[in-house]
Amino acid sequence: MTVGERIKDLRERLNISQVDFANKINVSKQTLYKYENNIITNIPSDKIEAVAKIGNISPAYLMGWDINSSVAIKKGISIPVLGRVAAGIPIEAIEDIIDTEEITKEMAKTGQYFGLKIKGSSMEPKISDGDIIIVRCQDYADSGDIVVATVNGTDATCKRIRKYRDGIELISNNPEYPPKFYSNKQIAELPIRILGKVVELRAKF
Structure with missing residues (x-):
């Protein structure tokens, strides 16, 4: 060749x-x-x-x-790793790509994925500052899922979601960060938008 x-x-x-x-x-x-x-x-x-x-x-x-x-040569599919996800910008339009990660072809067939570099300690000890999470793009989640979401037009945050009849709670793994409850009205008016579900953690050493 x-x-x-x-x-x-x-x-x-x-x-x-x-x-x-x-x-x-x-x-x-x-x-x-x-x-x-x-x-x-x-x-x-x-x-x-x-x-x-x-x-x-x-x-x-x-x-x-x-x-x-x-x-x-890598046998999988490369996806972008983002340094931040801004509210209201489609994932494919974000230019703040800091690296790439590889997922299997089988995983790639199940949806659109991106990586996100974690900032802060709110999801410790399981997910630490600097770790990379692999996220499947979707605008819904089940109670108990770890999601990437935007709140009130700010950059995306990684939290566990708990769903109730009258709203949702976004929960940190770190007990130093108290859960935040949002009513259905707040979800619509702020708004709160789910960008994707975390499906894999690639922790740093």
Whole structure:
């Protein structure tokens, strides 16, 4: 395989569009097309390194010098990890992407997902500051679920939800943070919006 073919193979394995991949390595879509189709063969070293970083592989593999490192190519689907989620902005429109995480293809088939970096200690000890949570986009939740929600137009918060006939309670794991109850009227007027359900925790060491 040529360098361009390896780049294309990697991009397709990661399920990233040409536009998004081109943006990640800071080239135009047309330039990426030329890379992948061997129209441009003398690819700058900084672009090779950028591609390798995205795929978690060695630049040597892309250059054809270390074929054995091809096993390092991720087999799953990459999702964005966000530093914050602002109220009222669709997940796909948020530009504050600080990293990526990988989920299985099987999981990806069940909905849209994003990662969110936790800030603060309200969900300790289980979920700590700096941990990454994997969130499935949905606007509903069952009582007891851990959710990502926005309250009163602020950035999203991670809390456990408890549902009642007359409202909901957003509960922290950390007992130093008391639960907050919101009536059905407050839910509608503030508003309170569920952005997704937390399905996985990827804790830091």
